[in-house]
Amino acid sequence: MKMHISLKFLCAGLLIYVAVFAFITPLSPALLQTNLTEIKPGSHTFELVGYNSHFQSAGSNALYLINDSTLSIPCTVTQVADESHLTAEVTLPNEMHSKAFAFVLNNDIDGTVFLETPLKVTDFTMNPDLARTTMPLFQHREAQFFNYPYQPIIMETIRNLMWHVPMWFTMFVLMIISFAQSIKVLMRGQRGGDDLLMPIQPERVRPHDNKAAMSAAVGLVFCVLGLITGSIWARFTWGTWWTRDPQLNGALVVFIVYASYFILRNAVTQEENKWKLSAIYNIFAFILMVVLLMILPRFTEGLHPGKSGNPAFSQYDLDSSLRTIFYPATFGFILLGYWMYHLRLRILKIEQAHENLLA
Amino acid sequence: MGVSTVREIKILLQKEWKSEFRQKEHFAALVIYLLSTIFICYLSFEKISDGQTWGALLWVTGLFTSFNAMHKALDSAHQPQLLHLYTLATPGAVILSKCLYHAAQIAVLNVFSLVLFLLFFGDAVLIKMDWGQLITGLILGSTGLGTMLTFVASLAQRTGQGVGLMAILGFPLVVPLLITIVKFTRLAIEGVTWATNGYQLMLLIVLNVLAIVLSYLLFPYLWRE
Structure with a gap:
């Protein structure tokens, strides 16, 4: 009644595979934070910090500020400091349809990454109809390398x-x-049962x-x-x-x-x-x-x-x-x-x- | 389980009652134990200002009293004439009668404990309480504790190590019941509706049924040498 040798090898192989890949697989790229805290109509310059991202090696980064996930406003990336830091500029119109904003970054390696951050919103004219007239400009893409999902606290x-x-x-x-x-x-x-003496x-x-x-x-x-x-x-x-x-x-x-x-x-x-x-x-x-x-x-x-x-x-x-x-x-x-x-x-x-x- | 089992249970319950009545000092000792425990709580807590502590303390006291109530079960099973009696009845009837008897005994003790709590700590924190839920909880908690502890006592008694092992084996087994009943009591004290407390009530019933079914199924393997 021995455990078959192939099962032992299978066990060892699986655990070695797990031990290696559980640790070497990188986390999915993400955006960590921005120094932009307050927005109003007009031009803003801000920094964006990424996690596991490839701002530099991706070559070009397309960045958008999206309003309630229906209206996207393109931002201009002015400077890429390293793989995880960049500076960008955005000019905002007078009309918005919601107070919920998020950043979306698109590049060839990281795919599409989001940053939902609470921004203090002032001076905009709220126009709910705007949502139906404007289409998102970006296309959702997956990261180009094998990764684990990024979870905020985990x-x-x-x-x-x-x-x-x-x-x-x-x-x-x-x-x-x-x-x-x-x-x-x-x-x-x-x-017991029928035969008590057995x-x-x-x-x-x-x-x-x-x-x-x-x-x-x-x-x-x-x-x-x-x-x-x-x-x-x-x-x-x-x-x-x-x-x-x-x-x-x-x-x-x-x-x-x-x-x-x-x-x-x-x-x-x-x-x-x-x-x-x-x-x-x-x-x-x-x-x-x-x-x-x-x-x-x-x-x-x-x-x-x-x-x-x-x-x-x-x-x-x-x-x-x-x-x-x-x-x-x-x-x-x-x-x-x-x-x-x-x-x-x-x-x-x-x-x-x-x-x-x-x- | 036919008519004869019900008759056996009835006879065995009468037997338990008679022996209890003959040895009144056992029950008296439990009452004194309960009284001193609650009095110690009263002296050390001075005042209970929230319903949660009130309910939790009621059940912690209930738990320890129930364990003490089992000591008699541990002792009496040693008596040879009882062993003889048990060979005359079916094991199912023996365990059901024991469980019923201890559940009733613990319920009486818990009601007594409730009265003492009201006496010493007052009902200032219980303004919103749903009395129907509290009493239901008291009964279901008592039957659950009674069944589980009866079974553990029979098991501990067979090991020949008695009281010490009883606590080690028993405490972890009653944990799910205890946390459910404490939560049920807390919600009853907060005065929620029956529907809100429904999950706890259902769990209590499930745990009770589980305890009774397991005891009934496993006791035949346990009781004879």
Whole structure:
């Protein structure tokens, strides 16, 4: 009952691929800020700061100030200082139809990038009909290099998606194995029914109990890793190492429950009793995990994506570039977890055989 | 679950009630425990000025009292004549009667705790409270706690380690129930409509059903050597 060698190579290959590409892929270009804070009719000169952009190497940059995404006013780029700084000029008419403004920059490498910024608007005559008469002048283009999507607060930490989320998937898979093996322990380890005198056959139950315990043990390791990567991510995006989020607190409770499972296992000395009691507790723990991590967060305010109105990665954040790394990462980590579980199981078997020899 | 199971449950409940009545000091001890806990809260908090603390404290007290109420369940299961009685009944009837009994006991204790809270902390923060929701929460919380803790107590009792292990195994398992009931109570104190509190109510019912179904399904594996 060994894990096939090809699966081990697949696992290692996937994880190396993930480790490399999760870090070397650049973020999508974006516009960070401008020093233009107030606009009125007439001419303005302003600076624009980009992120991961290629103002210089792209050659020419087409810049527009757009009004409520229907009216676009071309700006003149007067000076490009470096890849991420440029100075531009814009002349604005007297009439506008809305107070919402955004910058759009178009070049051959970065594609189309936006900056939505609150501008203080004065002295314009508001003319709502203008929107229908003017067409946008720019054409939307994609960046010319492979990148991860730029998200305002998440920024570079989006790479953590490849580590943090697969940890939880792996934990779930391992806990499902543990749950299934626990049910088998109960089914095979039951004395009674029609034949009260039939003894329990240890060799029919022990393997399942070993599997349940070892997969829960490895699952617990992934739970801790998920908590650690999550905590680091929380520090950079939510500003604190730990916060009041239902999934975060639920994950900690899951950790405590499975830790209690091992305390229970150690507390019971009689083997048949241990199998039965820990299997029962394991089933409770699994149901609790489903409630805590999959049901409760949907009914409680939280910070995780996809909960209480926050956007989910699956909706539009998890675009194709993230998927090319995220799916291999998930699959690779699940394989790794399964591999670890097999190793632990084999070590345990050797230990038990050793004990039998000594006994 | 036929008519005979219902009859068994009835008989087992009567048995529990009689043994409770014979050992009144158990219940008296719980009442004294509750009284001193709430009195300590009263002395240390001096004044509770918001509904959230009021509701949370009510349930934290409820939780600890429920754990204490289980000690008797842990002790009494050791008695050999009870083991004999349990072999006469079906395991389903045994666990359902135990759960029902403890749920009722915890509900009574929680109502008592509510009265003491009103006595010591007053109802100044409860002006907007929806009493119907609070009582519903009290009942659902008590049944949930009663069921889960009964099962954990049976499990802990089988380990032979008793009280210490009971707390370790039990606390994490009741966390979802506890956070839901605390939120339900907080919203009830804020005086929201039933519809607004519907999610919590639904979750409470789901958790109760889960606890009862799991106990009913797993107890047959647990109760006999």
